[in-house]
Amino acid sequence: MTQLKPILTHLDSIPSTPGKFKPDKSSPYNLYRLRFHPTLFPRFTLWSFFFIFFIVLLIFFSSPTNPTAGNSRRSLKNSLSPSPALGPNWERRVRASARPRSKTGFTVLVTGAAGFVGTHVSLGLKRRGDGVLGLDNFNQYYDVGLKKARQGLLERSGIMVVEGDINDAVLLRKLFDAVAFTHVMHMAAQAGVRYAMQNPGSYVHSNIAGFVSLLEACKTANPQPSIVWASSSSVYGLNSKVPFSENDRTDQPASLYAATKKAGEEIAHTYNHIYGLSITGLRFFTVYGPWGRPDMAYFFFTKDILRGKEIKIFETSDHGSVARDFTYVDDVVKGCLAALDTAKKSTGSGGKKKGAAQLRIYNLGNTKPMPVGRLVSILEKLLKVKAKKKVIQMPRNGDVPFTHANITLAHTELGYKPTTDLEMGLKKFVKWYVSYYGSKKKKSSW
Numbered sequence: 001m002t003q004l005k006p007i008l009t010h011l012d013s014i015p016s017t018p019g020k021f022k023p024d025k026s027s028p029y030n031l032y033r034l035r036f037h038p039t040l041f042p043r044f045t046l047w048s049f050f051f052i053f054f055i056v057l058l059i060f061f062s063s064p065t066n067p068t069a070g071n072s073r074r075s076l077k078n079s080l081s082p083s084p085a086l087g088p089n090w091e092r093r094v095r096a097s098a099r100p101r102s103k104t105g106f107t108v109l110v111t112g113a114a115g116f117v118g119t120h121v122s123l124g125l126k127r128r129g130d131g132v133l134g135l136d137n138f139n140q141y142y143d144v145g146l147k148k149a150r151q152g153l154l155e156r157s158g159i160m161v162v163e164g165d166i167n168d169a170v171l172l173r174k175l176f177d178a179v180a181f182t183h184v185m186h187m188a189a190q191a192g193v194r195y196a197m198q199n200p201g202s203y204v205h206s207n208i209a210g211f212v213s214l215l216e217a218c219k220t221a222n223p224q225p226s227i228v229w230a231s232s233s234s235v236y237g238l239n240s241k242v243p244f245s246e247n248d249r250t251d252q253p254a255s256l257y258a259a260t261k262k263a264g265e266e267i268a269h270t271y272n273h274i275y276g277l278s279i280t281g282l283r284f285f286t287v288y289g290p291w292g293r294p295d296m297a298y299f300f301f302t303k304d305i306l307r308g309k310e311i312k313i314f315e316t317s318d319h320g321s322v323a324r325d326f327t328y329v330d331d332v333v334k335g336c337l338a339a340l341d342t343a344k345k346s347t348g349s350g351g352k353k354k355g356a357a358q359l360r361i362y363n364l365g366n367t368k369p370m371p372v373g374r375l376v377s378i379l380e381k382l383l384k385v386k387a388k389k390k391v392i393q394m395p396r397n398g399d400v401p402f403t404h405a406n407i408t409l410a411h412t413e414l415g416y417k418p419t420t421d422l423e424m425g426l427k428k429f430v431k432w433y434v435s436y437y438g439s440k441k442k443k444s445s446w
């Protein structure tokens with residue numbers, strides 16, 4: 001302390017303008033300066049350098065356990081120095097993919113494009129001449145190999161799928177800067193009813209934070225796109241009035257998944273109200289079909305029946321059947337495209353509302369609920385294998401006993417009319433399943 005004091009006092013006498021300092025040769029403390037400067041200062045700088053270097057290394061190489069942190073770091077990197085993937089060549093590919101075949105075609109951003117419904121919707125849009133750009137984060141909720149295979153399918157049809165998260169605001173801005181999207185088909189979500197008990201955070205991340213991030217980008221874009229997005233039949237929760245109509249109560253969600261989809265509907269209302277975004281929500285009813293999701297019952301029942309593994313069929317507490325209004329993917333795609341075609345333009349610009357905008361919600365179901373036992377017997381017939389069945393009481397993990405859609409509104413306003421029954425739809429699914437997994441004997445991690 002007694003040695004430091006002279007050094008500190010000496011620092012007090014340094015003038016604020018460097019270079020004007022004249023050492024006081026008569027000062028008794030000059031001896032300290034002469035002794036300490038050549039040795040202490042370089043040692044101090046060396047240690048500071050190592051310390052800063054270590055911190056920088058730590059920031060750049062630590063693995064992102066929090067996906068949002070990962071995104072923000074990537075965003076920061078993107079904003080500082082765009083990676084080659086975001087360079088002029090990348091932008092050219094983005095624009096080419098989004099360009100419609102004719103002047104009247106739409107320019108659509110499809111989020112969750114490598115997902116099940118996202119892939120089918122993207123192909124449907126491209127087939128009729130719309131321009132499509134896909135966005136998908138390829139998360140590991142289920143087999144990424146299947147998502148990559150869907151991406152391959154899309155790329156062979158001229159659809160580029162950008163790998164990125166809807167929470168990445170910098171990436172979204174780059175996409176909206178590169179392309180004037182007329183529509184956004186928002187299919188990206190954390191799906192699955194039961195998984196919400198294992199990983200609640202991923203539902204908040206994708207279905208709430210991600211949706212807000214996307215709507216922020218849409219409201220700022222010029223022109224503002226019209227938005228069609230995937231809500232869910234699960235919002236009806238414990239509603240017991242059948243069939244489920246759009247104006248039935250949806251304030252009793254049975255799972256966090258359902259709660260985040262319901263929150264999405266409220267968030268949509270807010271962005272419509274404040275910014276004039278045209279938004280249409282579609283409540284999907286247990287969509288199934290080729291290229292489907294391995295986490296869904298029809299898919300893993302098929303896998304387990306073929307492998308001779310026991311399957312669990314849920315029943316209600318009073319031994320009643322659990323039933324779903326299974327809806328074939330091609331029917332749902334027709335509903336999605338009709339929603340896009342009937343969507344009015346958003347009214348805002350530059351983040352400001354100019355007038356009232358369209359806000360809609362529709363059920364896209366099949367109107368023919370089927371017991372899960374019936375689903376299994378159709379699969380047994382198609383696969384020509386007897387299932388090892390175990391009937392158990394439905395666990396309390398977010399499931400609801402039945403779903404049943406009233407589709408009058410979608411029929412009247414969108415011309416929606418499902419035409420594929422469960423037998424025909426499962427036949428198409430099994431045909432695809434056998435060609436994808438059976439003959440190729442692909443390794444799968446699901």
Ligand SMILES: O=C(O)[C@H]1O[C@H](OP(=O)(O)OP(=O)(O)OC[C@H]2O[C@@H](n3ccc(=O)[nH]c3=O)[C@H](O)[C@@H]2O)[C@H](O)[C@@H](O)[C@H]1O
Nearest residue numbers: 191192232233234284285286296297312313314322372399
């Ligand atoms: O409409 C929706 O909005 C949701 O549909 C889908 O959810 P669900 O209808 O629950 O489909 P899915 O898991 O295939 O279970 C089907 C049936 O099998 C029963 N089931 C399930 C598992 C099992 O081991 N046994 C069983 O009997 C089970 O009780 C149920 O009766 C989507 O996954 C979801 O993301 C969301 O989009």
